[in-house]
Amino acid sequence: MKIYMKNNFMKISFIGISMMALSALMLVSCGKKSEPTAVNTSVKTFTSIVTPQTVTSGAANITGTVTTSDGSAYLKLEVTSPTKVGYVYITSSSDNGAMSPFIPTANFTDSLGNTFKSGSSSYSYTMTNTNNFVLEIPVPIRSTSAAVSDVYVIWFTSGKGSFTLPAQRLTLGPVIFTLNYTANAGPSYSTVAGIVLGDQSATPGSLLVTSGQVSALTTALYDSSATSADLALCALNQTGTTKTNLSSYIWLTSPSLRSGFTYSNEPTNPSPNVSYIATASNSINFNTATGSDLAALQIGSGTSNTSQEVLISNGGLYMFQTAVGKKGLILVTALNINNTSGSTATVSVKVQN
Numbered sequence: 001m002k003i004y005m006k007n008n009f010m011k012i013s014f015i016g017i018s019m020m021a022l023s024a025l026m027l028v029s030c031g032k033k034s035e036p037t038a039v040n041t042s043v044k045t046f047t048s049i050v051t052p053q054t055v056t057s058g059a060a061n062i063t064g065t066v067t068t069s070d071g072s073a074y075l076k077l078e079v080t081s082p083t084k085v086g087y088v089y090i091t092s093s094s095d096n097g098a099m100s101p102f103i104p105t106a107n108f109t110d111s112l113g114n115t116f117k118s119g120s121s122s123y124s125y126t127m128t129n130t131n132n133f134v135l136e137i138p139v140p141i142r143s144t145s146a147a148v149s150d151v152y153v154i155w156f157t158s159g160k161g162s163f164t165l166p167a168q169r170l171t172l173g174p175v176i177f178t179l180n181y182t183a184n185a186g187p188s189y190s191t192v193a194g195i196v197l198g199d200q201s202a203t204p205g206s207l208l209v210t211s212g213q214v215s216a217l218t219t220a221l222y223d224s225s226a227t228s229a230d231l232a233l234c235a236l237n238q239t240g241t242t243k244t245n246l247s248s249y250i251w252l253t254s255p256s257l258r259s260g261f262t263y264s265n266e267p268t269n270p271s272p273n274v275s276y277i278a279t280a281s282n283s284i285n286f287n288t289a290t291g292s293d294l295a296a297l298q299i300g301s302g303t304s305n306t307s308q309e310v311l312i313s314n315g316g317l318y319m320f321q322t323a324v325g326k327k328g329l330i331l332v333t334a335l336n337i338n339n340t341s342g343s344t345a346t347v348s349v350k351v352q353n
Contacts, residue, residue, distance in 0.1 A: 045074040070141040081131040152177040193348040197233040202342025254308035273323035278305040280319040
């Protein structure tokens with residue numbers, strides 16, 4: 001989501017934002033102030049230099065990237081205010097949702113020793129004869145793979161302000177932190193697009209290789225190489241007869257169900273490879289799937305998906321596990337059914353290394 005500022009940061013556009021109207025309570029310090037919260041240097045910190053000039057120009061706004069394994073991060077504001085600051089307001093939004101007051105999960109302090117309590121969305125403190133301070137706000141980083149972005153909007157007021165009226169007694173701000181989630185890579189994997197497979201009657205190779213260089217092999221190339229075949233596109237079954245439902249579809253099968261070639265290159269020689277393949281869940285996206293997503297695929301021995309063949313269709317997404325345990329996805333991007341000269345399928349493959 002984008003939030004734009006105009007004219008000396010007094011016109012604040014929060015279009016589409018629904019905020020709770022909460023009052024901020026002033027904290028009056030008594031006795032010795034607590035020490036500033038020590039920041040864990042191993043945690044990602046996003047720093048904004050906050051002055052009237054940087055706020056007006058937009059330079060105070062920070063965009064950063066996080067991953068679902070980060071756990072937490074700090075939003076650091078190095079503030080130089082033209083007048084004394086009495087209150088700070090913080091709102092947040094996840095995945096372009098509505099803004100609402102941010103509730104911290106842990107106590108934290110600023111550079112002047114003012115303490116902010118966890119479990120409350122009311123943030124305020126009294127500055128002591130200074131307009132300069134540093135505020136480091138701990139924020140949680142979500143662990144769900146569906147996370148897209150977290151946005152935090154922070155502004156300062158001279159007196160009691162309002163979550164619903166950010167311009168009320170505004171001293172400085174707003175400052176916007178946008179944390180975009182990048183997918184965890186997880187275990188390494190390879191992606192190859194545009195592989196053309198043919199059935200037994202077509203010219204392109206029908207044997208799909210997913211180890212090393214992902215490619216399609218003809219039986220002749222297979223026999224002359226030391227490459228193991230993981231899946232096969234075919235219109236004929238093991239006995240050489242035509243498989244059913246070939247008017248609109250074609251099959252991807254385990255080499256164990258494929259006829260017409262020897263198994264000299266297979267790790268389970270003299271038996272053919274046993275690979276598993278099934279239709280992937282609708283929740284899986286080929287383009288965004290990571291190594292961690294591939295590892296989590298429920299396919300193969302010990303799961304409910306132990307089929308060794310599947311009818312494929314144009315646009316279909318299929319998950320597989322090879323004889324050596326590697327998991328992957330196959331996306332069919334084109335399908336040409338021709339029972340006379342042979343059928344072909346163009347596929348993209350994403351497979352564990």
